[in-house]
Amino acid sequence: MKRRIEIGLLYSRSGTYSLISEACRSGALAAMAMVNADPRLDVCLVPVERDPGGNVDLYGPLCGEILRDTGARHVVGCVTSWSRKEVIPTVEKFGGTLWYTVPYEGFEASDHVVYTHACPNQHLLPLLDWAMASRGRRAFLAASNYIWGWELNRLARETVTAAGGEVLGERYLPMGSVDVERMIAEVRFSRPDFILNSLIGPSSYAFMAAYRALGREDAHFRPERCPVLSCNMTECEFPALGENADGLVAAGPYFRGVPGWPGAGSFGSSHEASAFAAVRELARLLAHRPGAELASLTELLAGDTSRPGLIDPETHHTTLPVIIAEARGGAFHVLQHLGQVAGDPYLTRSRPAGAARPNLRIVS
Amino acid sequence: MRRPIRTQNLGGARALILHRPHPTVQALARQLTAIGLDVEQVWSELPPAALGADFLFFDADMGHAGQFPWPEGEPPMPMIALVGSEAPGRIEWTLKAGAHAHLLKPVGDNGAYSALLIARAAFDAERALAAEVADLRHRLDERRTVVLAVARLAERGRSQAEAYAQLRQMAMAWRITFEEAAARIVGDSDHPEDGHDRRGRG
Numbered sequence: 164m165k166r167r168i169e170i171g172l173l174y175s176r177s178g179t180y181s182l183i184s185e186a187c188r189s190g191a192l193a194a195m196a197m198v199n200a201d202p203r204l205d206v207c208l209v210p211v212e213r214d215p216g217g218n219v220d221l222y223g224p225l226c227g228e229i230l231r232d233t234g235a236r237h238v239v240g241c242v243t244s245w246s247r248k249e250v251i252p253t254v255e256k257f258g259g260t261l262w263y264t265v266p267y268e269g270f271e272a273s274d275h276v277v278y279t280h281a282c283p284n285q286h287l288l289p290l291l292d293w294a295m296a297s298r299g300r301r302a303f304l305a306a307s308n309y310i311w312g313w314e315l316n317r318l319a320r321e322t323v324t325a326a327g328g329e330v331l332g333e334r335y336l337p338m339g340s341v342d343v344e345r346m347i348a349e350v351r352f353s354r355p356d357f358i359l360n361s362l363i364g365p366s367s368y369a370f371m372a373a374y375r376a377l378g379r380e381d382a383h384f385r386p387e388r389c390p391v392l393s394c395n396m397t398e399c400e401f402p403a404l405g406e407n408a409d410g411l412v413a414a415g416p417y418f419r420g421v422p423g424w425p426g427a428g429s430f431g432s433s434h435e436a437s438a439f440a441a442v443r444e445l446a447r448l449l450a451h452r453p454g455a456e457l458a459s460l461t462e463l464l465a466g467d468t469s470r471p472g473l474i475d476p477e478t479h480h481t482t483l484p485v486i487i488a489e490a491r492g493g494a495f496h497v498l499q500h501l502g503q504v505a506g507d508p509y510l511t512r513s514r515p516a517g518a519a520r521p522n523l524r525i526v527s
Numbered sequence: 528m529r530r531p532i533r534t535q536n537l538g539g540a541r542a543l544i545l546h547r548p549h550p551t552v553q554a555l556a557r558q559l560t561a562i563g564l565d566v567e568q569v570w571s572e573l574p575p576a577a578l579g580a581d582f583l584f585f586d587a588d589m590g591h592a593g594q595f596p597w598p599e600g601e602p603p604m605p606m607i608a609l610v611g612s613e614a615p616g617r618i619e620w621t622l623k624a625g626a627h628a629h630l631l632k633p634v635g636d637n638g639a640y641s642a643l644l645i646a647r648a649a650f651d652a653e654r655a656l657a658a659e660v661a662d663l664r665h666r667l668d669e670r671r672t673v674v675l676a677v678a679r680l681a682e683r684g685r686s687q688a689e690a691y692a693q694l695r696q697m698a699m700a701w702r703i704t705f706e707e708a709a710a711r712i713v714g715d716s717d718h719p720e721d722g723h724d725r726r727g728r729g
Binding site: 251255270271272273274275477478479507508509510511512 | 537538539554557558560561562563564635636637640
């Protein structure tokens, strides 16, 4: 007899980042279907969905609705850091848990959040290592004007500068803006070795299109000479990018077709894979423990006898593969596989930022 | 006004929590452990090892003078007050104790990281300012020496402006402060030659 357990889903199915939401949502739903069909697990997960429609002010209230009006204690959801910050006070108030399944900027370890995608020591720092070793140390930083872009750029500046490199420009666009002309003009003028693209949604799509056009005019701006880097671009946004994705170098825990990800599935993107892994781990923690559906995250983890689980009980982050891959012809191709790396949200456990060594040159 | 904050070296830093056992201590210790610090709770006396801590969180409600083994208001590490009662008397005591930042009780899910960074920046600024004030105070104290040194150099037919310039040049040549150079000149009162000549002979 399966225990029926409601699980909240809080994804925006419209708005600027809906492609990412949809990828996460389908990963979560696929995991629920798999859990429900598994006779060895005594739980049946029932989604309780709310759709904030890309409006950041609706996340807190809708999350509150799930936790107050339904039996769900766990909510899988949120894409932007902004919406996550809006939801945290609510999960804290109701003693619930948010399962956050997209890459983010780190420097957080809430008692009420599980972080199942990459943080900077799993995306930005290895990506900068790769770029500085293979392309050069002169960076241009382009980002959307909110916490994800600000913090990634701060860390990138610190890392590049510590490695003896230089930041030639740092520019921001309001969320949703496609006004990339000035940014592209500055890139053209400054001629960096690589561009870190932390723009999101339509801003990023417009930038990639304009950069591809620039590459046709000036060979310096072709991917083999000056690539665009991203810590959050996955296959789920290819439909919006088309061939403009070609040459983009991304860091992530999974790319389509790369083996080694837990679970049977072949996922469309790391967003999908990460949400899938989150729900599967939640099901594992709830299974065969009647009443566990009412436990707090801390109690749930403390009572897990089959350590080590997916989640680090101290930081609530996860150990993930770190892969650097290049987009080509509608797929990512692996450039580097750096093995399994534990999430280190405050960069206090692993390497310091800026640990990338400058390439030493012999001067005669 | 300030340099970029230091975020990279909190790993393995030692934090002491001077507070009786309490859910606030648990919540704070959880946050600090997640950030990567080693945490120890003590009450009500600070052990001698406290001097080696990198951060001290202290109870502003039950705390009292004499709990800290250092001169009042001169802690050797950043101090963060855990404030429950916002009564002015307690806030006054907290400031006297030398708090660099504070967290309101009950401590919940967040706040520790910003308190650490703010307290450390305030502590660093306080240290730098104290060193600068001590230096300026020393130079003020040496005004009389400078006047004497200029007068002595001027005794040999130079104008006061020339004597002043000469003293400055000596300080630069010897790579010492203006005041230290003046002290040398004045200390040389038993010798007829000035420092420059003596140096030339030596």
